[in-house]
Amino acid sequence: MGFLNWLRSPRAAFQPNDGGRQVTTPDELADVIRSQAMSSAAGMPVNANTAMRVAAVYACVRLISGPAANLPIDVKERVSDDVRQNRPDLPLWNVLRRKPNSWQTPSQFKRMLQAHLLLRGNAYAQIVWSRGRVIGLLPLHPDRMKVDQLDDLSLRYTYRRRDGGEVRLDQKDVFHLVGLTLDGVLGVSAITYARETIGLSMAQERHGSTTFKNAARPSMVLKHPEKLGKEGQEFLRASLDAYRQGGESEGKALILEEGMSTEALSMTSEDAQWIESRKFSRSDIAMFFGVPPHMIGDTEKTTSWGSGIEQQSIGFVTYTLEDYLTTWEETINKDLITDPSIYAKFNRRALVRGDIKTRTDHYVKMLQWGVYSPNEVRAREDENPRDDGDVYYDPPNTAGQIEDNNGDGNDPKEPS
Template identity: 65%
Template sequence: MGLWSRIFGSGASPEPRAAIQPAGGGVVITTSEQLEEALRTGNVTASGMTVTPDKAMRASAVYACVRIRSGVPANMPLHIKRRVDARTRDDASDHPLWSIFRRRPNRWQTPSQFKRMMTAHLLLRGNAYALIVRSRGAVKELIPLHPDRVKCEQLDSLALEYTYTRKDGRRVVLTQAEVFHLVGLTLDGVHGVSVITYARETIGLSLAQEDHGATVFKYGARPSTVLVHPKALGPEGIENLRSSLDEFRAGGDKEGRALILEEGIEVKPLAMTAEDAQWIESRKFSRSDIAMFFGVPPHMLGDTEKSTSWGTGIASQTQGFVTFCAEDDLTTWEETINRDLIVDNDNDIYARFNRASLVKGDIKMRWEAHVKALQWGVMSPNEVRALEDLNPREGGDIYYPPPNTAGGDDKPEKDDGDESSQAA
């Protein structure tokens, strides 16, 4: 039985959508202890909100953090390089992995879609898995597997073993050589730590604040009113008056019309309470905490209240995100590809992201870097043109000598003690 049939079932011509997992994925429960834990806790936070990776994405800050971080490796070109000698590197465009990461990783996804999806799994669940489909030792496809359906265990031999639960409930055991496994922050060296697990209370608070805000704006943002009657009203009269007023305040075709009251009834407005008005301020703290968990600067989520929107402050924070956050994701991808997808006899092959594309949108910074690279002989004009997707020009393969910053050969003559030298 082939690998595809073991994972996704038998079929004459498997369709690409047969391997697609639902967005939610769900939680696979295989033991009575897991069932008891799910029924007892249900991922309920102190705020009363149930937080799962998919429900967490409904929080705007979580969605923005996942979108920003997964977009970095998704949009950055991934090169497969070959070491020619100790000092020379070439593009290995003839290697099977070049086609995987530059054209089509599987039958229905583009490289950016695949990298974005896998990075999102990594951020929300701490692990990302893909089935490695090989033919004669060469990687032909990478089929993403939803993390909620994969269980990873380390055997006594220290090798990893993966159990995938199919949609029909059958479980398939996969070896370490059959799975491409991205691991985030880990405490045991095998399983990645999910941000949602440790940020569950913060995210639950954010979701609760959104629900509260919706309720406030539905009933309290427009001032409520108190009806003052000079005499006492019976229960039936109170209920009729309240229903009439609620119908008037419901909006729709009655919006803006005059309210007619009888029997000397007076209307006095009640403004929104100070506690309700503070929910906006508290949401800002939740947004900053969520950004901290994901390592994204708050200004990238639109929170520029305590920092200038332009200038060196924002530029420094953005560079910090590239250095300490995006670089972590890129290194994880590169090292996992080198470990899981490159066989031992291909030691000269390695994966490398083109980090120069991070400044692709800043033409001033990009061309300043090109000028310095040309000036100091780091790159030739044709190499710069290749980075800009331009054709080479004749005579453009030269390297300019760097400028002599020591002042050239104009050095003072050595003092021999005579009068002419002293006078000079």
Template identity: 60%
Template structure:
């Protein structure tokens, strides 16, 4: 652990590097290259709507926050198992592998496995990359220390090996070889760096932020009136002051809540219907939510949009859930499994691999889960003890839980076989 103290626990440098440690108050990214500096000077993350969009600010949008929460929560809560390949058709549990303790019990000294996976997946969704430093002792992995993507720069050397530069809070840079970094990569265009979804969805998110600010300002300042008071003549200063005081008391609520407004001097009130601008504003908010859902790969109904705009995902909750698992979640699960095999399992260990238990996705659906178990038992896929293990139960105490049932209607069963030329046996 002295390595961790040397990298993360040393005293602050007296002359920090401002170009490496600079970040804006909203999070932003560290300015490490001339291209990043030029982009920051030209736009600073600004959009055509006028809103500045960074990964942290994007979370202020309900659709972005909900998408990140749903996807990262699914990855965090799904059981992650280590398996060992015995032969071409046989697999066994490999929880005794040293990596099993790190992945399933204690990734580091302050995080639980679900916290670690949720944070890494959130980094992956918001920035396209997620990093963790691999801490080894006597050749075995002891910890995975998460590194913020904004403080990590990944480069590929001439020998095609990757090298990572981590910028500490005091501005000092630490070089890490590829063997010491667990790197999750999202959609990539160069095979090295993940593409940030926020960068491409910036205009949609900026529009959503601008509309939310517009709505909040409207309600704060009461800019949109719901009715008009008309006077048959001219209202004097004293009458105007009295009317303004009466309206302020009426709008303040309290004892006036629900009471009628009394008008004097022949005044009349005319209600105003919703304007076309108001209706367009509501429609734009719905469109913005659907647009962000498309970028993040989440059915709009899972984000609270029940307008029927996600019919392509299916016609029922079950079909939409299956579409979300097949076309969105499966991509991230595969990324985790293959990255673990590449970075955390020794290259000469060809038998051990990581696998998410996707059957846990139907844990909350008791009917579907048990229907699947029954079919698995009938067709000899599962034994009773294997079903009990999936439910976290002990084997059958009578010792008969390990047997497999013969599939029904199987051709060539004992009822159709001949015995030394005799007639086929008939069922009793």
């Protein structure tokens, strides 16, 4: 049986170790080969899997996926225009807060889908319905999903299973997170547009590894005024090896004989340019993902945005994390909720969980202005209520109120 005939057989299925796309037909094989051949100008193949081997890409994906995974999602109900209340009795609360499926925790599920969204522009999960309510979410790998928009503008999803079979899914059965999109249906991946930058970084990593492996450069040379014989070379080499061995001679003087002298080797212009280009690639990758450079270890330009690192961190929350959190909330409301009075919202207060000073200052101001009661503050800190803790304090600003100085219960008239 020829290779192509064997490939056409229903039994033929190639499954990569990363759980990605399966190949069952010659056309699919050709498509995979073309995608793997999408090399950058630096000659490095760049895709979602190879890009994660670049330290800057991995750091950006980890930093953005963390808050989306760790922030709790509240399912709330609009009781009235002014009143909102949590609905832990709904099955969706249990799905989003406790158990999305039989093998993942909520943080694992959200982190996985957020990573798919960052690396591929789309993230999918199959919705498990029961009596009109969501009782489970099953993650689907985006590399095995095909999306078509029909003539009536609805979406049809075709998913390739691990065994090579295909499953048609209606739009109501798919939870679909979409990143930056150009057609309103599928999101685009940052990896696609950052291919040259990431490929350059991968090439630099390979160049550095090869240099250290095969062409390590000395930091110092020894100069002899005359010709050094073979016996002298062996003696000098043994002496230097004994001097360097184990680092015990660190800081001690090196004794030279026969008029020998030392000369330090400075960094070449090529070395300096290689180091600078690596820094440039790292900053460029951070820019593509919207991550402040200092958060991935580049602290040379910490004052280039706002007044420093603090302002960069605030900008990361405002302009990067908020974008993805809003995408999650709106997609949950669109795909998982049918009651217009129910909605999902991330508890963004958890972002300052590690900053005790900011959290304390916020609570003090909310207590002073009567926004929170002591028991509400204690509840946010996962503490039990106290008996006298349901009081709301009057705001300290009493402008516009006129004291009753006469004590007769009648407010005096304002002066004309």
